[in-house]
Amino acid sequence: MAAQLYRTHTGKLFHAGSIVIINVGLPARGKTHGSRSLIRYMNWLGVKSRSFHMGQYRRRLYGTDISADYFDLGNADTAAARTRAEDSCIQDIIEYLTTGGGQLAIFDASNLGAARRRHIRDTFEAHQIRPLFIEYICENEQIVDENIRKVKITSPDYITMDPDTAVSDFKTRIARMAPYYETIDDGDLSYIKLFNVGEHLVVNNIRGYLQSRVVFYMMNLHIAERTIYLARSGESSNEGSYKSDAPLSAAGHMYAQRLRDAVIRRIEERNRHVLEKTGVDISDRTLKVWTSTGVKSYQTAEYFASSGSVSVRKRMLLRGLNPGMCENLTLSDVKARFPDEYRSYLRDPYHHRYSLAESYHDVSVRLEPVILELERERDDILIIAPESALRCIYAYFAPQGLPDSLIPTLAFPRSIFVELTPTAYGCKERRIGVSPNGR
Numbered sequence: 001m002a003a004q005l006y007r008t009h010t011g012k013l014f015h016a017g018s019i020v021i022i023n024v025g026l027p028a029r030g031k032t033h034g035s036r037s038l039i040r041y042m043n044w045l046g047v048k049s050r051s052f053h054m055g056q057y058r059r060r061l062y063g064t065d066i067s068a069d070y071f072d073l074g075n076a077d078t079a080a081a082r083t084r085a086e087d088s089c090i091q092d093i094i095e096y097l098t099t100g101g102g103q104l105a106i107f108d109a110s111n112l113g114a115a116r117r118r119h120i121r122d123t124f125e126a127h128q129i130r131p132l133f134i135e136y137i138c139e140n141e142q143i144v145d146e147n148i149r150k151v152k153i154t155s156p157d158y159i160t161m162d163p164d165t166a167v168s169d170f171k172t173r174i175a176r177m178a179p180y181y182e183t184i185d186d187g188d189l190s191y192i193k194l195f196n197v198g199e200h201l202v203v204n205n206i207r208g209y210l211q212s213r214v215v216f217y218m219m220n221l222h223i224a225e226r227t228i229y230l231a232r233s234g235e236s237s238n239e240g241s242y243k244s245d246a247p248l249s250a251a252g253h254m255y256a257q258r259l260r261d262a263v264i265r266r267i268e269e270r271n272r273h274v275l276e277k278t279g280v281d282i283s284d285r286t287l288k289v290w291t292s293t294g295v296k297s298y299q300t301a302e303y304f305a306s307s308g309s310v311s312v313r314k315r316m317l318l319r320g321l322n323p324g325m326c327e328n329l330t331l332s333d334v335k336a337r338f339p340d341e342y343r344s345y346l347r348d349p350y351h352h353r354y355s356l357a358e359s360y361h362d363v364s365v366r367l368e369p370v371i372l373e374l375e376r377e378r379d380d381i382l383i384i385a386p387e388s389a390l391r392c393i394y395a396y397f398a399p400q401g402l403p404d405s406l407i408p409t410l411a412f413p414r415s416i417f418v419e420l421t422p423t424a425y426g427c428k429e430r431r432i433g434v435s436p437n438g439r
Contacts, residue, residue, distance in 0.1 A: 018097040018129045019210055021106040022120060025136035026181060027174050028147040030197040030223040033424040034136065035106045037375065040427075041217050044364075044371070044396050047210065048102050052093050054109035055155070057085045064157050068172045073112065073180040090120065094127050104210065112181040121189070132211055133191040134218070135184050140196050143223075149278050150225060155425065163278070198222040220375045223424070226285070227270070228374060228397070229382040230390050231259055231417040236296040240328045242320065248299045255414050255434065256300040262434045263287075263382060263417060264307065286311070286379040290370070292318040292386060301384045317370050320386030324357025350404035360407050364392045371396055387412050394418065397427045 021038070023031045035051040042049040058066065062081065070078045086109065096102040111117050111133075121131045138144055148170055149163070158166035184191050190211060193202040198221045206215055234252030238244045248256065264287075271283045289312045291301035297318070304310045326334055326341075334354075335342040345352045353359040358366075367389065374381060374393075383393060391410040395402055397420050412418065414434065421428040 019104045020124050020129050020131050022131055022133045023108050024111045024133055028144045029136035029138040031136050033223045034221055035108045042104050047104050049104040051106040051108050052089050057089045061085050068176050071173045072176040097129050114182045135193045137195050220372050224378040227380045228420040229417055231384050232387050232412045232414050233297040234300040242323055242327050245295050247295045256303045258434050260303040266432055288379050289382045290315050291384040297384050317366055318385040318389050321363050321388035322358045324354045326354045349408045367392055
């Protein structure tokens with residue numbers, strides 16, 4: 001999914017060339033989570049991007065049953081194995097950025113030693129790839145411990161291991177690596193230092209539009225776990241009309257009540273599950289409801305306002321797509337009355353704009369401030385909006401590779417709401433029934 005403002009014949013934007021981001025930092029400092037989030041945002045901007053995770057290369061070569069000695073950078077017996085895995089990853093990045101059509105890649109590894117970092121920088125620069133280092137520094141041990149328990153023990157290395165054993169093993173890995181960690185202090189490098197996963201940043205020698213865009217995004221980053229819910233507005237008394245802005249129908253009011261009960265029920269169920277699995281109590285997390293300024297949307301949201309601890313906020317940017325002259329027309333109607341418009345729509349349904357209307361691309365660009373605020377939020381968010389707005393927000397969180405042409409076809413029936421949980425290893429999705437039995 002892309003919200004880029006323009007296209008080039010090469011597919012690379014902003015004439016910025018190829019950029020590799022090289023992560024630096026001990027494990028459990030938020031590198032993988034930050035990388036996945038940044039890649040999601042850059043792809044959404046239309047910058048073809050991909051993260052290359054060092055752990056995947058290690059597991060591919062040596063499996064998941066790895067001794068903590070492998071992570072001891074002073075252990076000469078495992079040095080060749082580590083270098084082999086790293087070089088394999090680096091070569092894939094070079095191929096992606098030089099012949100694979102990519103513009104931005106992330107080398108998601110620890111990269112703790114200054115000498116090794118210089119070698120990596122020189123390797124990329126030899127292929128006309130500009131390196132940008134991002135160092136994740138965490139001085140808050142509580143953040144590290146929570147990240148280990150909520151994220152790292154669910155990684156492929158520990159998926160079959162008892163949680164307490166997994167935590168102990170992972171902390172042993174960190175202890176083996178820590179003595180060899182050298183922070184970045186080379187003023188000639190382009191780098192960002194991110195402290196306590198977004199508490200504050202230090203930037204140095206940032207050049208060009210894309211590197212500046214990376215800095216801008218990293219200012220919004222955190223790794224606090226939260227859930228995003230997407231729900232369609234209730235049915236109005238004049239459902240097909242955009243301009244009339246009609247209030248909820250009787251069926252719409254019934255749906256709003258059921259939606260409120262279903263979302264609150266799901267949150268309570270999730271809180272119990274997290275407590276049982278990780279021992280972390282998240283029951284004090286706040287639910288915030290964002291809704292369109294359309295009458296049927298905020299009337300749907302008002303049922304949550306009566307729940308006391310739930311705050312409701314109207315967002316004009318969440319309004320639905322303006323259909324222009326095609327209001328109240330089905331696609332079959334458009335085909336019959338405006339055949340040229342219909343053919344143009346079929347060629348590019350994401351970017352096509354009917355007369356006096358918006359395109360889905362217009363909606364996506366309009367929603368960028370909402371997307372960035374979603375990234376900043378640490379509380380649970382429920383978005384109640386028309387289906388067209390939900391399509392564009394969902395596409396931002398969807399797995400990489402969702403074609404633009406599919407976005408106008410995404411369905412959000414009122415029988416369900418969507419639960420999205422961004423994690424270090426992707427965005428988990430679940431569709432939950434609005435009916436009392438959750439089906």
